[in-house]
Amino acid sequence: MIGPALLEYGTEEQCMQHLPKIVRQEIVWCQGYSEPGSGSDLASLQTRAVSDGDDYIINGSKIWTSGADHADWMFCLIRTDPDAPKHEGISFILFDMKTPGVSVKPILLISGASPFCQTFLDDVRVPKSHIVGEVNKGWTVAKRLLQYERTSIGGIGGGGGGPRAKTLDEIAKECAGENDGKIADPDLRDRVTQHRINDHVYGLTTRRSGEESRAGVAPTFMSSMFKYYGTEQNKNRYDLLVEMMGVNGLGWSGDEFDQADLGVTRQWLRSKANSIEGGTSEVQLNIIAKRILGLPD
Numbered sequence: 064m065i066g067p068a069l070l071e072y073g074t075e076e077q078c079m080q081h082l083p084k085i086v087r088q089e090i091v092w093c094q095g096y097s098e099p100g101s102g103s104d105l106a107s108l109q110t111r112a113v114s115d116g117d118d119y120i121i122n123g124s125k126i127w128t129s130g131a132d133h134a135d136w137m138f139c140l141i142r143t144d145p146d147a148p149k150h151e152g153i154s155f156i157l158f159d160m161k162t163p164g165v166s167v168k169p170i171l172l173i174s175g176a177s178p179f180c181q182t183f184l185d186d187v188r189v190p191k192s193h194i195v196g197e198v199n200k201g202w203t204v205a206k207r208l209l210q211y212e213r214t215s216i217g218g219i220g221g222g223g224g225g226p227r228a229k230t231l232d233e234i235a236k237e238c239a240g241e242n243d244g245k246i247a248d249p250d251l252r253d254r255v256t257q258h259r260i261n262d263h264v265y266g267l268t269t270r271r272s273g274e275e276s277r278a279g280v281a282p283t284f285m286s287s288m289f290k291y292y293g294t295e296q297n298k299n300r301y302d303l304l305v306e307m308m309g310v311n312g313l314g315w316s317g318d319e320f321d322q323a324d325l326g327v328t329r330q331w332l333r334s335k336a337n338s339i340e341g342g343t344s345e346v347q348l349n350i351i352a353k354r355i356l357g358l359p360d
């Protein structure tokens with residue numbers, strides 16, 4: 064997400080500093096967008112940056128920062144002009160997570176995992192040269208980065224790790240039996256087939272879009288369509304799987320469940336986050352309505 068955004072908006076020096084490390088996977092980034100009071104309404108963010116000579120002094124806190132406890136650097140949205148209209152006083156800045164004043168608190172989930180953190184910024188001094196794009200024009204960079212993020216989430220469908228899930232067909236045949244190599248239950252066969260057709264058509268559309276981006280076309284508001292459809296389709300897939308698995312789809316741990324079944328349950332739960340991370344489905348529908356269909360605000 065940050066690499067393409069740097070290519071488009073970063074200075075030569077910023078590109079030379081960060082892109083080689085990104086390409087060689089020598090640096091881990093985290094995303095400092097969301098705040099305790101600013102999620103869908105991201106532009107209301109309150110993390111403040113005050114000018115001090117060649118630096119900014121940053122104060123505030125970011126939340127749901129995925130992997131912040133393992134990250135080397137953060138790309139972060141800060142308010143550099145509190146008096147400007149909310150979208151116009153934001154800047155996009157980069158800093159080393161080891162900078163004094165940055166502290167990270169992992170958030171423990173009911174699953175026992177801590178995939179994300181709250182990140183506190185207390186008098187964090189960052190050189191002004193770390194701003195990407197123009198001061199107070201960070202919203203433009205932020206939106207472009209989100210388009211890359213949304214295309215990526217919509218294309219790969221997320222997933223929660225763990226053992227690889229069985230295919231829909233395999234599970235449907237196990238649960239409903241098979242007849243001549245087909246899923247025996249006609250209703251289930253119909254729903255699985257419909258899902259597979261949608262998957263195939265969506266796959267062709269994402270492939271076309273991938274070819275366009277290889278041809279140098281930057282993502283557009285269409286990325287909201289991919290984010291919306293890809294994540295809803297992924298959730299539908301896991302809803303179908305868990306429904307077909309019955310009791311086996313409800314396991315969390317224990318010898319009575321096999322590892323593949325446990326993997327499906329975890330991925331089913333993780334799939335719910337796909338339509339929240341990177342902007343919720345409702346937010347994507349708002350963008351599609353306004354920016355693609357041209358409906359009034």
Ligand SMILES: Cc1cc2nc3c(=O)[nH]c(=O)nc-3n(C[C@H](O)[C@H](O)[C@H](O)COP(=O)(O)OP(=O)(O)OC[C@H]3O[C@@H](n4cnc5c(N)ncnc54)[C@H](O)[C@@H]3O)c2cc1C
Nearest residue numbers: 094095096097102103127128129336339340341342343345
């Ligand atoms: C797995 C995961 C990883 C994440 N990683 C990061 C990260 O690394 N960095 C980061 O900065 N953030 C991260 N986030 C945070 C994510 O971007 C926010 O959760 C998301 O933008 C929604 O914000 P919120 O949680 O504050 O929900 P809210 O904005 O409070 O929304 C609550 C509900 O209201 C609905 N809603 C809100 N506004 C509207 C509207 N105008 N119209 C219709 N419905 C509306 C939403 O759709 C949602 O259903 C992550 C989230 C998840 C789930």
